Amino acid sequence: MKTIKYIYISALTLTLGLCGCNDNAFLTEKANTVYTTDNSYETVDQVKASITNMYVHIRYWYQIDKFMKGLGADVMDTPYFRSSGYGYSYFSNWSASSNSASKIYDAMYQLANYANQSLVGYNTDGLTWDSTDDKNEDYGQIMFFRGYAYLTLGELFGGVPLVDQFYETLKLDFTRSSREETYLFAINDLEAAAATLPDYPSEAGRVAKGAACHFLAEAYLALATINDNDATYLAKSIAYADTVISMHPLMTERFGTRASSSGGTTKNDIAAYYPDGNVFFDLFQEGNYDYSEGNTEAIWTLQNDYTVYLTYGGNNYVNTPREMSPVLRDVIWNSTYTESNAKSGPWAGNIDTDLYLGGNVCAYFGGRGVGVISPTTYVISDVWDSTYSDDMRNDPCNIRRYFLCTDTVHSLYGDTVDYDMLDYTSQKITEFFPIWTKFAPIDDWGYDDLSDGGNRSNIYSDQYACRSAETILLRAEAYFRAGNTTAAVADINLLRNRANCSLLCTTDDISLQYILDERVRELYGEERRWVTLLRMGSDGITSINNHAMYIATQSFWGGYFLPTGSEITDWTLFPIPQTVIDTNTGAVIDQNAGW
Numbered sequence: 001m002k003t004i005k006y007i008y009i010s011a012l013t014l015t016l017g018l019c020g021c022n023d024n025a026f027l028t029e030k031a032n033t034v035y036t037t038d039n040s041y042e043t044v045d046q047v048k049a050s051i052t053n054m055y056v057h058i059r060y061w062y063q064i065d066k067f068m069k070g071l072g073a074d075v076m077d078t079p080y081f082r083s084s085g086y087g088y089s090y091f092s093n094w095s096a097s098s099n100s101a102s103k104i105y106d107a108m109y110q111l112a113n114y115a116n117q118s119l120v121g122y123n124t125d126g127l128t129w130d131s132t133d134d135k136n137e138d139y140g141q142i143m144f145f146r147g148y149a150y151l152t153l154g155e156l157f158g159g160v161p162l163v164d165q166f167y168e169t170l171k172l173d174f175t176r177s178s179r180e181e182t183y184l185f186a187i188n189d190l191e192a193a194a195a196t197l198p199d200y201p202s203e204a205g206r207v208a209k210g211a212a213c214h215f216l217a218e219a220y221l222a223l224a225t226i227n228d229n230d231a232t233y234l235a236k237s238i239a240y241a242d243t244v245i246s247m248h249p250l251m252t253e254r255f256g257t258r259a260s261s262s263g264g265t266t267k268n269d270i271a272a273y274y275p276d277g278n279v280f281f282d283l284f285q286e287g288n289y290d291y292s293e294g295n296t297e298a299i300w301t302l303q304n305d306y307t308v309y310l311t312y313g314g315n316n317y318v319n320t321p322r323e324m325s326p327v328l329r330d331v332i333w334n335s336t337y338t339e340s341n342a343k344s345g346p347w348a349g350n351i352d353t354d355l356y357l358g359g360n361v362c363a364y365f366g367g368r369g370v371g372v373i374s375p376t377t378y379v380i381s382d383v384w385d386s387t388y389s390d391d392m393r394n395d396p397c398n399i400r401r402y403f404l405c406t407d408t409v410h411s412l413y414g415d416t417v418d419y420d421m422l423d424y425t426s427q428k429i430t431e432f433f434p435i436w437t438k439f440a441p442i443d444d445w446g447y448d449d450l451s452d453g454g455n456r457s458n459i460y461s462d463q464y465a466c467r468s469a470e471t472i473l474l475r476a477e478a479y480f481r482a483g484n485t486t487a488a489v490a491d492i493n494l495l496r497n498r499a500n501c502s503l504l505c506t507t508d509d510i511s512l513q514y515i516l517d518e519r520v521r522e523l524y525g526e527e528r529r530w531v532t533l534l535r536m537g538s539d540g541i542t543s544i545n546n547h548a549m550y551i552a553t554q555s556f557w558g559g560y561f562l563p564t565g566s567e568i569t570d571w572t573l574f575p576i577p578q579t580v581i582d583t584n585t586g587a588v589i590d591q592n593a594g595w
Contacts, residue, residue, distance in 0.1 A: 325369025
């Protein structure tokens with residue numbers, strides 16, 4: 001990617017965002033190692049590097065840190081064996097002084113700061129772009145990221161200070177806007193982005209018009225929600241969603257790197273063709289993520305490449321095999337199935353490494369999973385009752401639920417291990433849960449670093465920031481809030497039909513929780529789940545209270561642990577970090593309700 005050449009330039013440029021000084025003599029000195037607005041933007045490449053830095057910054061919050069994706073919400077948490085009953089959703093441990101939300105507040109303001117800094121460079125006199133389209137695209141990217149930052153802040157924190165310029169001197173008198181003003185600020189930026197970005201990414205990984213319109217659909221939906229489902233705002237949300245869906249239609253047939261019986265590149269001695277796959281499986285195979293790779297559903301993707309990682313390091317990797325796979329090697333038999341010569345569990349050892357390369361950290365088990373994050377019962381089974389048995393999103397190639405006994409010494413070697421064969425009386429059982437192929441490849445074809453000593457902890461495929469399946473669900477919610485349940489049902493069924501699911505949604509089914517359930521089936525681990533839930537207000541909080549790991553009973557683990565956390569009753573927004581309130585000495589920033 002040509003973006004790579006800007007990475008190291010951006011590493012220098014971003015230091016500007018970390019320094020502000022009133023010592024005029026020092027500034028006048030203009031030392032070569034000090035970057036200010038006077039010397040940081042002398043070329044267009046420096047502006048582009050500053051823009052690239054925003055991509056690098058936001059990627060961390062999609063790929064490495066999973067909090068925004070729902071840690072502690074209704075979908076995922078730190079499992080019991082790692083937390084002894086005190087995971088993210090043990091909300092009595094949260095406060096305005098120390099909680100996971102504060103890092104998101106800081107990250108979004110840092111993103112807005114980078115955008116304002118980039119605007120300084122963009123507006124520097126004397127710079128010459130290659131073309132008007134190139135210059136417009138750069139402006140659109142800057143506006144997109146600032147709009148994205150403030151939309152996220154508004155959804156998670158409500159009204160926040162709106163900073164539309166880069167400050168080189170200390171300012172301590174910021175005031176909060178209203179939540180509506182924050183949304184309108186974000187909308188203004190995102191509409192500027194939509195007007196100047198190209199229709200489709202000029203380069204894989206860059207945002208284009210579809211991304212701006214996707215988040216405009218979300219922003220107008222958010223604005224409508226706090227205004228009693230205002231019909232005008234809902235209509236705008238639907239119109240922007242229409243634009244995205246027409247530009248980025250769903251993929252409905254098998255495609256790409258693993259779909260053809262006569263093609264593809266063999267990797268790690270594994271043939272590319274995967275005959276038991278389907279179109280949902282193909283959406284999450286390396287080489288299939290980008291619009292430029294034939295994936296019309298892709299709106300905005302995060303770029304990863306193993307050769308880039310080897311050269312530049314950084315966060316050009318995805319840690320989900322390690323973080324989000326179970327620890328099957330630790331799970332043990334119940335007493336009925338223990339055998340004197342066998343291992344303590346069906347996957348603990350005595351493994352034929354010719355069949356399962358890597359032994360108990362093979363791809364079949366999700367790689368070297370350590371179970372830092374596990375799904376809730378809601379995600380594992382509640383949304384997948386027997387009526388979804390033919391939904392391809394629940395096919396074994398997409399969610400691996402049942403595993404063969406791999407202990408060659410055990411009499412059940414090669415047989416499927418049912419849940420009731422496992423010991424549900426010990427903490428070990430909480431290390432067991434299904435494996436989503438979107439997080440951990442189904443075979444070694446998906447692991448690029450094995451020849452260099454990799455241990456199936458990371459993958460290096462691109463990732464989705466958003467795809468049009470999510471836009472469809474935004475539109476379904478907007479239709480539902482507008483009272484057009486028929487159209488909302490039709491949108492849900494666009495996804496059901498793509499999944500070959502015989503159970504179709506009806507107007508009697510539809511509700512906000514029903515839409516949240518469908519988002520789990522389609523978007524688990526992709527969507528910014530906390531953003532979705534807090535944008536919905538009390539309806540989102542209800543789903544947390546009904547499903548969160550340390551609030552609701554997690555029946556999947558056989559009742560081994562009974563959650564002791566309290567329901568959320570006092571808040572629908574994250575707290576403004578106390579350090580922000582305390583250091584803003586020139587004006588009062590009020591705390592959100594419940595904190």
